[in-house]
Amino acid sequence: MKALFVLCVVGVIAGLVGAVHTMMEGQILSGANDSVPWGVDVAVYIFFTGMSAGSFVISSLSLFGLKKFKPIARIAVLQALVLLMIAPLFLLVAMGRPERFYLIYLSPNPTSAIAWGAYLLALYPIICLIYGYYLVRRDFGKPLAIATRERHDRLARFWGILGVPAAIMVHGYTGVLLGFILARPLWSTAMMPVLFLTSAVLSGVALLILILTVLDKWTKHKVEEGLIRTMGRLMLALLLVDAFFLLCEVLTGMYVGGSEHWESWMVLMEGGGAWSFLGVEVLLGLVVPAILLARNPKTLTPILVASGLVILGVFAMRCNLILGGQIVPAIGGEHAAYMPTVHEWLVTVGLLALGCLLYMIGARFIPLTPKPQAEDQTIDRVDVQGVPS
Amino acid sequence: MTTHATARFHACTMDSDRSSTPEPGDAAPPPAKEPAGGGETDRRGFLSKATTAGAAVAAMAVTACTGGAGQADRKTKRRLGMVIDLRRCAGCKACAVACKAEHNVRLGAFRSWVNEVETGSYPDTERFFLPRLCNHCENASCAQVCPTSATFVRDDGLMAIDKDKCIGCRYCMEACPYGARSFNWRNDDCPDISRVPGVVDKCDFCAHRVDAGIEPACVQTCPAGARTFGDLNDPESEISKLVTTQPTRTLLPEFGTRPRVYYIGLDDAAIPGRPQGGR
Numbered sequence: 001m002k003a004l005f006v007l008c009v010v011g012v013i014a015g016l017v018g019a020v021h022t023m024m025e026g027q028i029l030s031g032a033n034d035s036v037p038w039g040v041d042v043a044v045y046i047f048f049t050g051m052s053a054g055s056f057v058i059s060s061l062s063l064f065g066l067k068k069f070k071p072i073a074r075i076a077v078l079q080a081l082v083l084l085m086i087a088p089l090f091l092l093v094a095m096g097r098p099e100r101f102y103l104i105y106l107s108p109n110p111t112s113a114i115a116w117g118a119y120l121l122a123l124y125p126i127i128c129l130i131y132g133y134y135l136v137r138r139d140f141g142k143p144l145a146i147a148t149r150e151r152h153d154r155l156a157r158f159w160g161i162l163g164v165p166a167a168i169m170v171h172g173y174t175g176v177l178l179g180f181i182l183a184r185p186l187w188s189t190a191m192m193p194v195l196f197l198t199s200a201v202l203s204g205v206a207l208l209i210l211i212l213t214v215l216d217k218w219t220k221h222k223v224e225e226g227l228i229r230t231m232g233r234l235m236l237a238l239l240l241v242d243a244f245f246l247l248c249e250v251l252t253g254m255y256v257g258g259s260e261h262w263e264s265w266m267v268l269m270e271g272g273g274a275w276s277f278l279g280v281e282v283l284l285g286l287v288v289p290a291i292l293l294a295r296n297p298k299t300l301t302p303i304l305v306a307s308g309l310v311i312l313g314v315f316a317m318r319c320n321l322i323l324g325g326q327i328v329p330a331i332g333g334e335h336a337a338y339m340p341t342v343h344e345w346l347v348t349v350g351l352l353a354l355g356c357l358l359y360m361i362g363a364r365f366i367p368l369t370p371k372p373q374a375e376d377q378t379i380d381r382v383d384v385q386g387v388p389s
Numbered sequence: 390m391t392t393h394a395t396a397r398f399h400a401c402t403m404d405s406d407r408s409s410t411p412e413p414g415d416a417a418p419p420p421a422k423e424p425a426g427g428g429e430t431d432r433r434g435f436l437s438k439a440t441t442a443g444a445a446v447a448a449m450a451v452t453a454c455t456g457g458a459g460q461a462d463r464k465t466k467r468r469l470g471m472v473i474d475l476r477r478c479a480g481c482k483a484c485a486v487a488c489k490a491e492h493n494v495r496l497g498a499f500r501s502w503v504n505e506v507e508t509g510s511y512p513d514t515e516r517f518f519l520p521r522l523c524n525h526c527e528n529a530s531c532a533q534v535c536p537t538s539a540t541f542v543r544d545d546g547l548m549a550i551d552k553d554k555c556i557g558c559r560y561c562m563e564a565c566p567y568g569a570r571s572f573n574w575r576n577d578d579c580p581d582i583s584r585v586p587g588v589v590d591k592c593d594f595c596a597h598r599v600d601a602g603i604e605p606a607c608v609q610t611c612p613a614g615a616r617t618f619g620d621l622n623d624p625e626s627e628i629s630k631l632v633t634t635q636p637t638r639t640l641l642p643e644f645g646t647r648p649r650v651y652y653i654g655l656d657d658a659a660i661p662g663r664p665q666g667g668r
Binding site for chain 1: 497498504530532533534535536537538539554555556557558559560562563564565566567568570571572573574575576577578586587588589640641644645660661662
């Protein structure tokens with residue numbers, strides 16, 4: 001754990017170097033250009049909001065009757081919160097004038113999806129915090145009375161349920177943000193928010209499985225194996241849905257050869273794009289995990305490997321769509337080119353490390369598994385370790 | 390093509406230096422009763438008319454300086470537009486150069502530029518020139534998506550960028566189907582206020598010239614007289630006469646942007662990169 005902590009601090013420092021240098025010199029230090037105005041920062045931002053929304057949805061499943069997910073509610077909401085605190089930092093580093101971001105709140109344009117996003121990015125973490133507060137408050141300070149705990153349960157339920165559409169919107173808006181742009185045929189589809197949301201929940205579950213495994217192995221927060229297997233099956237279902245929607249989009253987009261949609265998708269079907277789309281997003285990110293999850297493995301290893309591959313695949317999906325979509329111009333003919341620079345990688349690594357760091361600090365100080373309460377026998381408490389208190 | 394309109398504009402620039410800021414008493418845009426395009430005006434006639442109109446428009450100039458908001462006291466709102474006659478364009482690119490000089494556009498970017506497309510093979514070859522710029526669309530995608538409303542349409546139809554509000558998110562650059570926008574990527578490449586770091590840049594129909602009553606730099610410079618600029622709402626203006634007598638086309642009408650830059654003699658083959666039958 002200590003080694004990871006030190007590694008994260010080094011990563012954060014590296015990221016700071018990249019970010020500060022970029023803010024000083026300007027966006028020239030990124031690989032973006034007039035033809036490809038959005039670089040990998042934007043793709044990673046969308047990736048993080050997706051995982052955050054997915055994590056929140058899983059965290060709230062117990063509020064909809066799926067009691068099996070109650071033990072991981074706190075872990076999942078911490079994950080959702082940390083991811084969403086880090087995500088906007090990617091945007092700030094990608095903007096030309098980040099110091100002016102508050103102008104979106106002062107003079108918003110009601111038709112701009114980015115303006116909507118700015119408000120959602122402020123609202124959703126607040127809901128996460130309130131929901132999380134009512135989950136963990138009972139484990140801080142003096143023990144609460146049963147009536148108070150029940151009130152907190154009701155409030156957690158309220159804010160948790162309210163948080164689900166907020167989570168869907170805080171990631172779904174990025175989908176419509178792209179979908180609105182007629183000039184980019186790869187983006188201009190009603191499927192964009194749908195694809196985004198399915199891969200968001202997919203990546204959220206995958207990350208949660210990995211974090212639960214890490215917590216189980218290296219901390220006192222033990223997780224029942226059956227829960228991991230259930231989440232593995234959930235991931236398989238989500239995978240199939242995601243693959244189906246992707247297939248629909250690719251089929252309709254490429255049906256008319258020579259069309260603009262066809263030309264845009266061809267970017268992902270030949271050359272470097274093919275490696276990233278067919279190789280990573282489809283094969284490694286969808287096909288291989290599906291095979292691993294479809295069999296009923298004796299150990300959890302295939303589920304863990306599948307989770308890692310799914311995360312890689314969803315990351316590739318974000319990059320393929322954001323970056324690949326900018327290759328073909330609406331007018332002008334020549335395909336554009338883009339390659340991330342060292343600064344962009346430094347910032348990505350740095351903010352990932354910051355996320356890890358924040359999560360570790362959160363896990364250290366926030367009780368991720370409910371502590372046994374004083375007069376507990378009358379309360380129906382699902383014990384994380386599977387043994388009666 | 391020395392029509393009355395261009396003669397009057399040329400007279401104006403010969404008289405005053407090409408300063409960017411309008412000064413009191415300058416020839417502000419004339420009131421509706423003196424049409425932008427027609428009339429029996431010669432240089433002397435213009436000067437006398439300008440003097441008498443000067444007092445009246447001085448007050449209007451104050452309100453006109455507030456981003457065109459004062460146009461409301463005119464009988465009809467102005468609708469600025471441009472016509473590019475491709476039958477005249479020789480591909481000399483003087484317009485691109487004049488524009489770059491006028492606005493100190495950064496290296497590698499153009500507010501207005503000229504595409505060249507060659508088709509066919511020897512001996513049946515053809516070359517097309519297509520001058521391009523921001524189309525100042527009536528239903529602009531860029532203004533629709535800008536989060537801070539930094540990109541906006543003035544009352545007279547000119548699409549402007551408020552460089553104090555732009556946060557450099559570049560959403561407008563994604564939305565514009567014409568690729569008309571560029572970005573100031575370098576913070577250290579901005580020698581004076583004409584170039585603002587970290588914000589988006591595009592053609593603004595030379596707003597500072599238009600507000601002072603002069604045509605945009607590209608229009609004035611074109612040796613072939615291929616570009617015409619003016620008020621589409623004024624039936625007497627040269628541009629209105631062109632638009633009503635010649636068949637015109639706009640670029641990418643299927644995007645629903647309703648551009649205000651019209652082309653005469655636009656051949657599909659001239660548009661670079663568009664699927665051109667058989668491709």
